[in-house]
Amino acid sequence: MTITTKNKHEQLIQLVDQYTVAKNRFETPISGLILNRWEAPTQAHSNILDASLCLIAQGKKQVILGEESYIYDAEHFLFTAIDLPVISQIITATPEKPYLGIILKLDPYVLAKLMLEAHVPFKHSTEDKKGLAVGELPHELTDAFVRLLQLIQTPDDIPILSPLIIKEILYRLLMSPQGDRLKRIAATGTNGHRIIKAIEWLKQNFFKPMSIDELANSVGMSLSSFHQHFRDITSMSPLQYQKRMRLTEARRLLMTEDLDVSSASVQVGYESLSQFSREYKRFFGMPPSEDLKSF
The missing domain is CATH 2.60.120.10 (Jelly Rolls)
Incomplete structure (x- = not known):
């Protein structure tokens, strides 16, 4: 230096x-x-x-x-x-x-x-x-x-x-x-640019049910190409990306918005509380109720 x-x-x-x-x-x-x-x-x-x-x-x-x-x-x-x-x-x-x-x-x-x-x-x-x-x-x-x-x-x-x-x-x-x-x-027109557009949609709609076929079609890519380029850029599949966004937002809601576990799970798009708790524990290392207590 x-x-x-x-x-x-x-x-x-x-x-x-x-x-x-x-x-x-x-x-x-x-x-x-x-x-x-x-x-x-x-x-x-x-x-x-x-x-x-x-x-x-x-x-x-x-x-x-x-x-x-x-x-x-x-x-x-x-x-x-x-x-x-x-x-x-x-x-x-x-x-x-x-x-x-x-x-x-x-x-x-x-x-x-x-x-x-x-x-x-x-x-x-x-x-x-x-x-x-x-x-x-x-x-x-x-x-x-x-x-x-x-x-x-x-x-x-x-x-x-x-x-x-x-x-x-x-x-x-x-x-x-x-x-x-x-x-x-x-760069406009590249597959990376198309993935950016897909991620923008996911950011705004991660709490909604998602059709990978429709999302790929909306950005002008075949399903196989969409999966490949999405994973190349993000190191995860579109479904994994959506799940991580849901769980991260749910944890924010629990810690900062004073929501209970059931309300937070519904707000981020989960229909099953048991599935939400299971996936939350797998990602954060403990069930949401215990995580909230430790926080």
Whole structure:
């Protein structure tokens, strides 16, 4: 790490640290930019990770997608091009050196538009198609995020300058070694783009009965191709994706909305309470009633 890069990284730590004092989460006035702080390692928990670019100014985190584990730190970034149900855990954090995280939400359609505007080269590939990846953090991205966070101190500049810096960040991401993976998903007309449309439908309708045939047809794919590309990108089948979204939302309802187990199961689309409890225990390690008590 060069002196200049080290200085930029120290600036990044300082900025995130000052904005997150006494809070675990800070939704900044910059649209889609969220800062996190944890002063101790956390338990693994299930959540929906929005399409986003994630940086760590300080600390270390693990994200599990399906059967695969991804670990990243201050020298790496993580991105997901689509919303994914994952298991996350902060694994390095102390009161003296808290975990300091940065999340910038991504819009695949903005990425596709940027690819067209900037004539970003794109080629089809048979390489890994997963919608989540970890890459080495280039100093250009660190510098851009420092400038973006500094805008919080001058709120009048945010409407004009933040879109320009975010556009630079997206361009840097697209041109990084991991960019090809993102391009294959975001580019209009690709199978990855069609899977994005299917996932958008699932996000809005996960509590409804689902016909895989109809969903595949709605995005213009054959059933076999839809299954294959969905699993390539998300590491799970459409039904598994729907189930994880249902269970994750049910746990949120139980923990934050004061719903009872039966009401939560119905609200996320389960017709059988016993099936809900069985699948909840299999996914979270304990029945919903016990999980709620321990919480």
